[in-house]
Amino acid sequence: xxxxxxxxxxxxxxxxxxxxxxxxxxxxxxxxxxxxxxxxxxxxxxxxxxxxxxxxxxxxxxxxxxxxxxxxxxxxxxxxxxxxxxxxxxxxxxxxxxxxxxxxxxxxxxxxxxxxxxxxxxxxxxxxxxxxxxxxxxxxxxxxxxxxxxxxxxxxxxxxxxxx
Amino acid sequence: xxxxxxxxxxxxxxxxxxxxxxxxxxxxxxxxxxxxxxxxxxxxxxxxxxxxxxxxxxxxxxxxxxxxxxxxxxxxxxxxxxxxxxxxxxxxxxxxxxxxxxxxxxxxxxxxxxxxxxxxxxxxxxxxxxxxxxxxxxxxxxxxxxxxxxxxxxxxxxxxxxxxxxxxxxxxxxxxxxxxxxxxxxxxxxxxxxxxxxxxxxxxxxxxxxxxxxxxxxxxxxxxxxxxxxxxxxxxxxxxxxxxxxxxxxxxxxxxxxxxxxxxxxxxxxxxxxxxxxxxxxxxxxxxxxxxxxxxxxxxxxxxxxxxxxxxxxxxxxxxxxxxxxxxxxxxxxxxxxxxxxxxxxxxxxxxxxxxxxxxxxxxxxxxxxxxxxxxxxxxxxxxxxxxxxxxxxxxxxxxxxxxxxxxxxxxxxxx
Numbered sequence: 255x256x257x258x259x260x261x262x263x264x265x266x267x268x269x270x271x272x273x274x275x276x277x278x279x280x281x282x283x284x285x286x287x288x289x290x291x292x293x294x295x296x297x298x299x300x301x302x303x304x305x306x307x308x309x310x311x312x313x314x315x316x317x318x319x320x321x322x323x324x325x326x327x328x329x330x331x332x333x334x335x336x337x338x339x340x341x342x343x344x345x346x347x348x349x350x351x352x353x354x355x356x357x358x359x360x361x362x363x364x365x366x367x368x369x370x371x372x373x374x375x376x377x378x379x380x381x382x383x384x385x386x387x388x389x390x391x392x393x394x395x396x397x398x399x400x401x402x403x404x405x406x407x408x409x410x411x412x413x414x415x416x417x418x
Numbered sequence: 419x420x421x422x423x424x425x426x427x428x429x430x431x432x433x434x435x436x437x438x439x440x441x442x443x444x445x446x447x448x449x450x451x452x453x454x455x456x457x458x459x460x461x462x463x464x465x466x467x468x469x470x471x472x473x474x475x476x477x478x479x480x481x482x483x484x485x486x487x488x489x490x491x492x493x494x495x496x497x498x499x500x501x502x503x504x505x506x507x508x509x510x511x512x513x514x515x516x517x518x519x520x521x522x523x524x525x526x527x528x529x530x531x532x533x534x535x536x537x538x539x540x541x542x543x544x545x546x547x548x549x550x551x552x553x554x555x556x557x558x559x560x561x562x563x564x565x566x567x568x569x570x571x572x573x574x575x576x577x578x579x580x581x582x583x584x585x586x587x588x589x590x591x592x593x594x595x596x597x598x599x600x601x602x603x604x605x606x607x608x609x610x611x612x613x614x615x616x617x618x619x620x621x622x623x624x625x626x627x628x629x630x631x632x633x634x635x636x637x638x639x640x641x642x643x644x645x646x647x648x649x650x651x652x653x654x655x656x657x658x659x660x661x662x663x664x665x666x667x668x669x670x671x672x673x674x675x676x677x678x679x680x681x682x683x684x685x686x687x688x689x690x691x692x693x694x695x696x697x698x699x700x701x702x703x704x705x706x707x708x709x710x711x712x713x714x715x716x717x718x719x720x721x722x723x724x725x726x727x728x729x730x731x732x733x734x735x736x737x738x739x740x741x742x743x744x745x746x747x748x749x750x751x752x753x754x755x756x757x758x759x760x761x762x763x764x765x766x767x768x769x770x771x772x773x774x775x776x777x778x779x780x781x782x783x784x785x786x787x788x789x790x791x792x793x794x795x796x797x798x799x800x801x802x803x804x805x806x807x808x809x810x811x812x813x814x815x816x817x818x819x820x821x822x823x824x825x826x827x828x829x830x831x832x833x834x
Contacts, residue, residue, distance in 0.1 A: 320455060320538065320556045322462075343609060343640075344540075348556040396441040396570050406562050407466040 255375055256334035256355065258306035260383075261292075261299060262368040265312035269345070271295040272316065272324035284330035291327040305332035308372045310363055312338065316345025325352045335374055337381070339363050350397055353405035357381070362388040420669025422576040423643040424611040427551045427666055431534050438575040438675070448477055448528050449563045450537035452519050454484040454781075455556075457496035459538065460503045462561035473567035475508040479528070481519025481537070482512065485784060486776040517749030517775035518717050520544045520552070521628075525751055527658025531651060531665045536563055541717050541799065543641040546631035547624065548650050549665050551641060574640040575675035576611045576668075581618030583683025588832045590727070591626030592719060592797065592815035594618065595633045596688035600698025601680060608638035610675060613668060618682040620645045624653055625721035632718040633799050636695040687830045690813040693803045701818050701830040710809070711788060712743045712795045712823045713779035714816050719797035720748030720775075722755050724816040729761040731820035731834065732768035738826030743770040743819075744785050746778030770823075779806055795819050795828070 269275075271294045273287065282290075292299040309328060315338035316324060325348045328336065335355035349356040355376070362381050365388075366372060373382045376398075381388040393401065403409035421429060422438070429436040431445040449472075451459040463472075472478050480500045488494035497514065504511045512522045520542055523529040531549035535542060538560055545552025555569070563569050585594060612634060622630065627644050634642035646665040655663050687701040714720075714728050725747055737743050745765055747753040753775045756762050762772050778785040780798045788794045788807030797819050801811040814822070817831040824834075 320540065320554065321458070322556045322558050344554070344556055347559060351556070351558045351562070394441040394572075396443065400570070406558060410562065410566060 255373060256306055256308065257373040258304060258308050258334055260308050260310045260366045260368060260370045260372050261296070261303065262310040262366060263295060266314045266317050267295065267311045268318035269316060269321055269324040270318055273321065273327045278321060284326050287323060287327040288331035291331045300331065303331050303333065306334040307332065309333055309336045310366050311336065312363065313340050315341050317342040320344045322348040322352060325349050325354050329354045337363060350400055351406040353401055353408070355401060357390055359388050359390055419673060420671035422611065422668045422672045422674065423613055423666050424551060424574060424576060424641065426668070427532055427534065428571065428573055430532065436573055438573050438673070441570055441572050443568055443570050444534060446536050446563050446567055446569060447533040448479070448523060448535040449560070449567070450479040450481055450519060450523065450535070451500070451560050452480070452484055452538050453482040453486065453493060453497050453500065455538035456480055457499040458557040459560045459564065460499050462557050463564055466561060467565050470565065472507045472509065472564045478509045478564055480504055480509065480511045481516065481522055482514045483518045483777045484781040486514035488514065489784070515750060518720060518777055520717055521720070521748045524548055525657060525749060527654060530654040530658050530660065531663050536560065536569065541632050541635050543634045543639070544628060544632040544717055546634060546642045546644065547627035548654055549643065553641070574609055574611045576613055577607050578613045578615065578674045578677040580679045581614055581616040582679055582681045584617055585682045585685040588687055589685040590815045590817055591622055591629040593685055593688040594682055595630045596690055596698050596813065597682065597685055598680070599633055599636050599690070599696050600688070602637045603696045604636060604694065605638045610639055612637065612639045612642040614642060614644050623723065624650055625723035628721060629718050636799055687815060687818050687832060689818060689828065690801060692801050692810040692812065695800060695813060701814065701828060704828045705830065707828040708793060709741055709795050709822050709827055710792045712741055712819050713785065714743070714797050714819050715746035715748065715778045716780045716798035717748065717777070718799040719816050720746060720752065722752045724797065725752070725756055726761060728816045728820040729764045731817060731831065732824065733764050735768055735824060737769040737823040740826040741823050743823045744773060744779065745770050746773040746785055747775045749775050795822050
């Protein structure tokens, strides 16, 4: 169960505002990256985000470059999920591969406002907001396994341990 | 039930049942990273897998093309990080003297009909030109594929486009491509594979197929596939030494998400005005607009045939004194052939400068950028603000680029 506060933004939130492009080549640990998450879009975010909080975006969330730093910084900041009307394809892959839940729920996006409480139950496929339940189809088994293991690399490590 | 081209290729690389909409694990034949993101792939690899060996060094490659040779310390460092990693793991590096990675992989017989290819280049779906499935991915993705030779992929649905009619002599593959991008829009094929068929595309040569397949990205598509081609098959068999290669085709009863038809018999030269590739017009509509600089090259239009068409238009003439013309062949092989046949001399005499083979105009700074208000005509694939400098960029065919360079103004090759 993911429970937290919604941080709502508009359409086409691109990878350069999720994690500022000027830090692309600065070698940072994930904890340090979290401090710069969304810094150019919302200066309150990094300081006030709590574990389990949810990012709510519009269309084409994560468009721009293929840098997975734009996922790592949110994951490291404790973000429980990103909800959007649609995702840029590479961002969606990067999110799943880093163990960050990415859900396309356009109706919920329209209803949720900045600061609202949101909860997501992956088992039953329900997002709850102000007593309204938004259902989403179960994640494909492949995606679910990668997410549950915390991303692609931990998923592989688990698979290899099992085989050994 | 029958399979589309992409379902067939993926099914041949998976142990699972493959159909559109399903997520499956697939085997990757060719794994690559370029100088952009290559160092991040290496860092991710080291963090996740330490000193463990890559799955198959013989099928893993670095291709340096974004900033080649490096003109910033940052890129030079990143390239060296890749070289050191490659040396340790026995991976081949196509270094800064090779040309555009995706083209090199085709010329070297690595990306061949039916193969799966991944890399950090967002235009890797260009491999559709040789009937191969190519895909650009993030750094973690590629590190994982380096280590395991596998990845997961959502099998895309397929949009089938029948291209009726045969364009006249002035309309090139780029004009056809821009017309399709204009018709579909940047999200027209979002998340889908595209299969093109019909007389308008059957006769395209490899260079034309590369142009069309490369801009699947600008249609929002996962990849674009073309009708079988004897030329492509012969090219890939010869490049790879593998006579058993077959061209992937769809089953007659394959399931398509959607079908559409376009007619190109009246197609005229096209141009995409800034700031988006789908802002497409007839070149003639913009006739006479002043041009400051022209770039011919890129993965979309850097083949021998592309540059030859420019040289033939410019032969014995001089470009306008008001423009600069910058040419960058796609690969060392293309460059050498143009040199040996005397076409580089023709370009030089007409007033062009010819640069080394690489991404050039599409990669920041490699063959110059534009300043604010400096109007550029480019044979590349993207004209977003800032992509090729501060000035406005128009996308067009090599022939339109050449005709416009002669006059110093946007000019359709129909007017020559």
